[in-house]
Amino acid sequence: MSEERVGPLRYLYKHRFLILRRISQLTIMVLYIGGNIYGWKILQGNLSSSRFLDLVPLADPFAVLQMFFAGAIVGVDALVGALIILAFYAFVGGRAFCSWVCPMNVVTDFANWLRVKTNIHREEWQLRITRKTRYLALTLALVLSFILAMPAFEYVSPISILHRGLIFGMGLGWTMVLAIFLFDLFVIKNGWCGHVCPLGGFYSLVTKPSLIRVNYNKDRCTECMECVKICPESQVLHMVGKHSSIVNSGECINCGRCVEVCNDDAIYFTLRFKKEEVSHETK
Amino acid sequence: MAKDKPPTPRGETRRKFLVRTMQAIGISIVGGVVWGAFVKENTYDPLVIRPPGALPGDEFLKKCIKCGLCVEACANRPSVPYEGGKKKVTLRLATPGDNKPLGTPYFIPRDVPCYMCEDIPCVPACPTGALEPDLVSTLKDGQKKLDITKARMGVAVIDQKNCIAYWGLRCDACYRVCPLLDKAIYIEVYRNPRTGKHAFMVPKVDPDHCTGCGLCEHACVTEKAAIFVLPRDIALGRAGKHYMKGWEEQQPQEAPERIRGLGHESVENYLNTEDLLNE
Ligand code: SF4
Ligand code: SF4
Ligand code: SF4
Ligand code: SF4
Numbered sequence: 001m002s003e004e005r006v007g008p009l010r011y012l013y014k015h016r017f018l019i020l021r022r023i024s025q026l027t028i029m030v031l032y033i034g035g036n037i038y039g040w041k042i043l044q045g046n047l048s049s050s051r052f053l054d055l056v057p058l059a060d061p062f063a064v065l066q067m068f069f070a071g072a073i074v075g076v077d078a079l080v081g082a083l084i085i086l087a088f089y090a091f092v093g094g095r096a097f098c099s100w101v102c103p104m105n106v107v108t109d110f111a112n113w114l115r116v117k118t119n120i121h122r123e124e125w126q127l128r129i130t131r132k133t134r135y136l137a138l139t140l141a142l143v144l145s146f147i148l149a150m151p152a153f154e155y156v157s158p159i160s161i162l163h164r165g166l167i168f169g170m171g172l173g174w175t176m177v178l179a180i181f182l183f184d185l186f187v188i189k190n191g192w193c194g195h196v197c198p199l200g201g202f203y204s205l206v207t208k209p210s211l212i213r214v215n216y217n218k219d220r221c222t223e224c225m226e227c228v229k230i231c232p233e234s235q236v237l238h239m240v241g242k243h244s245s246i247v248n249s250g251e252c253i254n255c256g257r258c259v260e261v262c263n264d265d266a267i268y269f270t271l272r273f274k275k276e277e278v279s280h281e282t283k
Numbered sequence: 284m285a286k287d288k289p290p291t292p293r294g295e296t297r298r299k300f301l302v303r304t305m306q307a308i309g310i311s312i313v314g315g316v317v318w319g320a321f322v323k324e325n326t327y328d329p330l331v332i333r334p335p336g337a338l339p340g341d342e343f344l345k346k347c348i349k350c351g352l353c354v355e356a357c358a359n360r361p362s363v364p365y366e367g368g369k370k371k372v373t374l375r376l377a378t379p380g381d382n383k384p385l386g387t388p389y390f391i392p393r394d395v396p397c398y399m400c401e402d403i404p405c406v407p408a409c410p411t412g413a414l415e416p417d418l419v420s421t422l423k424d425g426q427k428k429l430d431i432t433k434a435r436m437g438v439a440v441i442d443q444k445n446c447i448a449y450w451g452l453r454c455d456a457c458y459r460v461c462p463l464l465d466k467a468i469y470i471e472v473y474r475n476p477r478t479g480k481h482a483f484m485v486p487k488v489d490p491d492h493c494t495g496c497g498l499c500e501h502a503c504v505t506e507k508a509a510i511f512v513l514p515r516d517i518a519l520g521r522a523g524k525h526y527m528k529g530w531e532e533q534q535p536q537e538a539p540e541r542i543r544g545l546g547h548e549s550v551e552n553y554l555n556t557e558d559l560l561n562e
Contacts, residue, residue, distance in 0.1 A: 035355060036351065036354070036355050036358060037358070038359075039355070039358070039359035044352060044355050045350040045351055045352045045355065045410075046349075046350055046351055048348045048349050048350045048386075049348045049350035049352065049410045049411070050350060050352070051352065051410075057410055059348065059350075059410060060348070063348050064348070067345065067346065067348065067411070070345045071345065072342075072345040072346045072411075073412070074346065074348075074411050074412065075346075075409070075410055075411040075412035075413075077410035077411070078348055078410040078411040078412075081410060136307060136310065136311060136314075137314075139311075140311055140314055140315055140318065143315065144315060144318055144319050144322065147319065148319060148322055148323065149341060149345055150322060150326060150341070150344050150345055151345070151348075152318065152319070152322050154348070154349060154386070155321075155322045155325050155326060155384070155385050155386070156318065156321060156322065156325075156385075160349060160386060161378075161379060161385070161386075164349065164351065164376055164378070164386055165378060167351065168351055168354060168375065168376045168378070169375070169376075169378055170378060171377075171378025171379050171380040171381055172378065172379040172380035173378050173379045173380075175379065176379060
């Protein structure tokens, strides 16, 4: 597929999902900002809750879950919105929110990129915490919501602070974003998104059944391990070099980095129920 | 029960597991306490002025999803005023540094008051019910209609020492700007005993009508406003149920006639002699 591409074209091809993701993140952001400033009716509100085309309500299912734990009877719009978003990611998109929508992803990706480029990254310099921490944070968010009778994560969420900040004005919100950036740069590789973020944890848990999946084909694999190296959730690629399988873990963020770096077409996007060979040839 | 499990590479799984568990519990407790304290600290603000229809206090904090749809509705309302080419948007979402519950909508009346839009665009925009239409509606011909005069965002309070009208100067800036003129703010006239021949014309606020929009605070001519909006539960007192206003028509409990020693008319006159201008 890729043999005849050279120079910039090849570069574009090797970063096609990255580019598409940045376009997606940027477009969504611009639409939200336009909605606030100019009253565009495409996307209004923010990631916590919004209106699409002034008609369809959308809402962050995790935020609504916290409100439920806080004991609030949430309005119909937010409820319907949360179900729409939940259904989309759970049954179609996987954890794509993290890589295609969330603005924090740009920050943490940048930290990660710097970390690798500047050689700050040394395995032995890593603080070791388990990737399961996010489930701890998730549990804590719900327990605290219940105890405080308030959506607990929503009052500290750096994701919302950043996203709201970009739309409505940042205030001192940049300090929070900087803190996450430094954390990811110096303390743990993929620290926030891969280890701590309870929203990511939430989506990891609920998006397991999703239709769009990354597939790994051992027959084509030359075991260069580039995919595992670049994957921000590298644990989900545990089967690489061992056996063919789709990436079944909900922790995969469907960013497509592994697909891009693979020179042997051994790893690619597929639909869960599609016959493997067919899906490959039609790509 | 771990005994009949196959041996693990290190053989110390159980101890490790216990240590891990203890660590996790430790982290959760510390994390929970810090996190909880932060949220509590962050959400405590008795002085915040919320949009129309906002549920009271913690009920609001529980429901508001911090989406800013109310803010956008306010910014994009049909009659948004401009100042120096910039939109004057009433509502804003608290950002870190504002010392308000993070991400929740509020306004600062001295900067930009609420303009009491008749269709109250901010309220129906709210997806969660944190802004409750029922709190700003009246029943009209069996139909609920949004009615901004029902809003109770706060109540205006006058600092009589610093309001220049109470010095005897002519100022009715707040009175003129009030959308509920002569209801929420009215002017009382009485003789100036210092000069003997001049009148005091002082503004007074009737909390029964005041919505707390803050147009008065915005308009006040003094350097720091002498009339300002406070949350109602902070600004207003409560007399208690054991006091009864015998002169009011709609008594919940019929007061026997003979209690009113002075008679209905005279009591009213006695208490309202100074109310010359106001009907
Ligand atoms: S009623 Fe007040 S807060 Fe609501 S949109 Fe109008 S000006 Fe803004
Ligand atoms: S629209 Fe409702 S939920 Fe959204 S910020 Fe305003 S009050 Fe909160
Ligand atoms: S008295 Fe002031 S706060 Fe009250 S309704 Fe009038 S302008 Fe608004
Ligand atoms: S505008 Fe200020 S100074 Fe003037 S009458 Fe009203 S409260 Fe007093």
